[in-house]
């Protein structure tokens with residue numbers, strides 16, 4: 001009788017322990033919150049991807065997300081209940097939605113598509129690479145625009161572009177160095193450096209990125225904002241030759257022509273040409289995104305510099321216009337060291353995000369390779 005009671009007690013204890021441990025594992029697995037929209041359970045898409053080590057891209061304008069991992073590819077669109085899984089159309093019971101501006105997916109999509117296609121990652125690659133920007137970006141050329149007898153744009157209260165550019169460039173260089181990235185500056189003092197020399201420095205540096213720092217000016221005082229230029233689509237060889245011939249007569253050492261912002265950019269892009277335009281665009285987008293989320297500034301966005309593309313360096317290159325010294329408010333802000341530091345930090349964050357995307361793509365590529 002006593003033994004029977006003991007057995008029953010042990011059995012009950014086992015049931016309690018099993019059910020308790022069962023309960024305890026549920027919140028542990030739930031690394032991110034779920035949302036209930038119209039009675040349907042949704043998961044936030046981006047944290048979900050990061051937990052599973054899925055390489056993701058999300059375009060806030062088209063509201064299209066593309067997920068990649070291990071050779072699999074999923075396309076989805078906010079507002080649509082049709083998703084493409086490896087080019088195969090799958091109809092969900094509920095559409096992909098937005099919650100506080102971020103894409104969310106129905107729980108069924110997570111269970112039936114994500115969980116079956118992608119295994120759980122023990123360490124999220126995104127987390128593992130946060131501290132290793134230098135894994136992909138070992139050296140950066142930081143180019144402070146203008147200098148010496150070429151002041152660049154001049155603000156209404158006398159702020160000179162060359163001084164703003166150099167200060168932000170120095171701050172960015174310090175941030176890059178603190179992340180273990182080697183930095184080559186085309187100038188670190190108030191000195192005129194001909195464009196030809198800037199290009200020579202870039203080409204001989206064997207750097208991974210070229211960043212040119214400028215500030216803008218416009219006849220209309222009201223124009224303000226932050227913008228990033230990348231190299232436009234390549235011209236054909238005939239146009240290149242024509243362009244080279246037309247510009248051969250320009251004296252690169254002549255400061256007076258260099259102070260013309262359009263000419264300067266044209267000449268710069270003429271020579272700092274990148275074969276991989278996609279990488280420059282991605283870098284430009286990452287910088288705009290971090291500036292937009294960190295600063296109270298109008299982000300004009302990413303633009304292509306169409307006017308001149310010739311052979312030159314083969315690295316991703318962007319030209320950043322940090323603000324308009326011709327705008328009263330932006331000139332006032334650009335005079336402020338804290339503001340310039342914030343700009344440098346935001347550019348740094350953009351470079352960091354860009355590096356992480358490169359590493360994620362590399363991880364995904366390696367996994368695709370392994371699965372064959």
Ligand SMILES: [Zn+2]
Pocket residue numbers: 145146152153161214215261264
């Ligand atoms: Zn400039």
